[in-house]
Amino acid sequence: MTTAVSVGTLPSGFVLQVITACPPKDRDALAPTVAKLEKKIFPSSEAFDYSVELKKKNIGLILASREGNQELVGYLVFQRQKGLAWLHKLAVIEQERGKGIARCLVNSLCQQMKKGGCRTIVLWVEEARNPARALYASCGFEQIERLADYYGPGRTALKMELAMVEN
Numbered sequence: 750m751t752t753a754v755s756v757g758t759l760p761s762g763f764v765l766q767v768i769t770a771c772p773p774k775d776r777d778a779l780a781p782t783v784a785k786l787e788k789k790i791f792p793s794s795e796a797f798d799y800s801v802e803l804k805k806k807n808i809g810l811i812l813a814s815r816e817g818n819q820e821l822v823g824y825l826v827f828q829r830q831k832g833l834a835w836l837h838k839l840a841v842i843e844q845e846r847g848k849g850i851a852r853c854l855v856n857s858l859c860q861q862m863k864k865g866g867c868r869t870i871v872l873w874v875e876e877a878r879n880p881a882r883a884l885y886a887s888c889g890f891e892q893i894e895r896l897a898d899y900y901g902p903g904r905t906a907l908k909m910e911l912a913m914v915e916n
């Protein structure tokens with residue numbers, strides 16, 4: 750299922766789309782597009798195979814695109830597991846950073862998960878990723894675990910959790 754969502758503060762000229770169950774015809778087009786963006790931002794050792802991931806029923810994507818030409822500028826990958834959701838990936842292309850797009854992606858995930866009765870979001874983030882850690886902290890995530898060498902020698906991971914409250 751694909752839904753256009755409103756999360757308030759997305760800068761003008763961009764749209765968000767939540768994809769919770771990607772139909773095969775859309776998946777074939779979407780998988781290489783997301784993979785291409787991911788390749789520019791994350792090490793290849795951390796790449797997902799989206800042609801496989803998007804087939805899973807509990808995997809969802811939130812996409813930020815330019816209005817009009819629909820160029821993908823950011824994405825968030827999540828996985829729903831009973832009462833909690835994992836935030837697996839989040840990225841915004843370099844030229845569009847600092848505009849609040851990632852915050853909108855996270856807000857949109859919170860909105861979706863609350864609607865579905867999910868109260869906790871968890872994630873792993875590399876300690877060295879300061880902008881991401883600042884973003885998560887500003888969204889209310891708290892560090893609950895620290896694992897040295899999780900991503901490889903010298904690359905520490907932090908586990909963060911957001912316990913969502915009722916509005």
Ligand SMILES: CC(C)(COP(=O)(O)OP(=O)(O)OC[C@H]1O[C@@H](n2cnc3c(N)ncnc32)[C@H](O)[C@@H]1OP(=O)(O)O)[C@@H](O)C(=O)NCCC(=O)NCCS
Pocket residue numbers: 790837838839840841842845846847848849850851852853874875878879880881883884885887
């Ligand atoms: C982390 C990332 C997704 C942030 O995207 P973004 O769209 O630029 O973030 P936003 O503009 O929504 O910023 C929201 C908040 O995050 C924090 N933040 C974002 N970038 C920051 C930076 N470079 N330095 C410090 N804080 C930063 C701030 O608190 C900011 O709020 P503010 O603008 O009111 O100060 C982006 O830098 C990115 O794609 N990085 C590479 C991939 C990555 O590290 N992903 C996360 C690990 S899975």
